[in-house]
Amino acid sequence: MRVLFSTYGSRGSVEPIAGLAVRLRELGAQVRVCAPPDEEFASRLAGLGVPLVPTGRPVRPLVTTVTPGSAEGLAQRVAELMAAQFDTVAAAAEGCDVLVAAGPLPVTAGSRSVAEKLGIRYVHVSHQPVLLPSPYRRPPARRGRPLPPDATDNRALWDLDAQIANTMFGEVLNTNRASIGLPAVDNVRDYAFTDRPWLATDPVLSPWQPTDLDVVQTGAWIQTDERPLPDDLVAFLDAGAPPVYVGFGSTPVSAPQDLVRAAVEAIRAQGRRAVLSPGWAELAPIDDRDDCFTVGEVNHQALFRRTAAVVHHGSAGTTTTAARAGAPQVVVPHAGDHPYWAGRVADLGIGAAHDNPAATFESLSTALRTALTPETRARAAAVADTIRTDGTTVAAKLLLDDAG
Structure with a gap:
């Protein structure tokens, strides 16, 4: 055929x-x-x-x-x-x-x-x-x-x-x-x-x-991704508690550095480290502190299993990958189907849905507090077992x- x-x-x-x-x-x-x-x-x-x-x-x-x-x-x-x-x-x-x-x-x-x-x-x-x-x-x-x-x-x-x-x-x-x-x-x-x-x-x-x-x-x-994570990323993951991933894939982001700053500062306020994926918006670190690691094209299936939460735009692919990994999610929708997936994450209790793309330190802190609770983590793990x-x-x- x-x-x-x-x-x-x-x-x-x-x-x-x-x-x-x-x-x-x-x-x-x-x-x-x-x-x-x-x-x-x-x-x-x-x-x-x-x-x-x-x-x-x-x-x-x-x-x-x-x-x-x-x-x-x-x-x-x-x-x-x-x-x-x-x-x-x-x-x-x-x-x-x-x-x-x-x-x-x-x-x-x-x-x-x-x-x-x-x-x-x-x-x-x-x-x-x-x-x-x-x-x-x-x-x-x-x-x-x-x-x-x-x-x-x-x-x-x-x-x-x-x-x-x-x-x-x-x-x-x-x-x-x-x-x-x-x-x-x-x-x-x-x-x-x-x-x-x-x-x-x-x-x-x-x-x-x-x-x-x-x-x-x-x-x-x-498609099952069998690529190993880069050695330097593995070393970062091994050096402390699970970090929070931040990435918006191929989605255009207005004021990308304002969004990154809000996200990283909110993550730090929760006592967490961050993994930052630049994506097509070319997000960049806000400083040179060693609690934020920047990754390129990596195996998200493997990476998300080692995160405390995933902050993302709400595409079908990223939402599904994070759900399969049992990672709590914070969805900051920007366009298209993003609001739909944000709503599904919230309805299922596997994370938090941000109201709009204009995220601030305060709004992301609120969303992260929801995503990082033991209850959300347990619910995300339970839903992960149901994903086909x-x-x-x-x-x-x-x-x-x-x-x-």
Whole structure:
């Protein structure tokens, strides 16, 4: 069986795909991944032995230079990304049996069009639930297209979201479809999602309430990381009590050094040391004291097991990794699905949810006091035992069984 993946986004968009690709290969399938050409993604996939087909422009410059929520330059980026699906992804999909797509609508709608043209199976997957239409929550606002703040009818808002998606992506999609002899579609979002989308999240961390969609929840797609921690990091961990990790991954952070200062000072006020991950926001230590250690690209699965708590942005990947490690969490949400995961952490009692990205010494101190209690630690350990580890196996078997 030959499987092609298409995705576009930051680390959280690529890492789960890599996990499933590895599992499929172990079960005898041939796999390739169309993903951004950023060096860190190429290196990660190469280390796992997964072939990369570079697609589109590097993501990091876009993420770190575009104002969060801004629609500036969006039309050009949409056109480029859509064209890449009909060009690069279409070429890579020749001879494949299935095309699995994740990420923004230009990727998934374009990928489904490619699969339609080639007559191969298409699967839409989401690594977080907030984009899937549901009467139980509001849709997130699309860039430059705010939703009515006072509207409370979620179904009506999801209908409006579909209209907004058509306005933003319909013309460019249908122009590309016409170029390969396909008819126009009148609902870009629902065409991309299909009636049976997959949801690759853990059912304890992210329970899906049944809707009109026939959602297939596989569990999170996690690739076991066996890389040893660097010797100097191990020495730091061994030299004292478990530290508090601070990192915001590939999320742009406004006033990053103000956030770092607030976090480190709050951690010190609790009598703890800190491990700082610079990430794409390029966070830097606030001084040269030896109670704060800066790490680069490391095995978070191993590191989080040795922390007192994890302070992070609230991506699906980091939230799941910390939960599996039994590490209490402080989630400081910035955008996208971050508020959802912050709410889940608080609801499960495995940490604290910060109200907004503007964290201060006082607000982080309050959140850390909650996260560092024995009760939160015990609850985090209990939830860790419930997190499924077979998400990639479930998804791989679904693909292979349906092909057979």
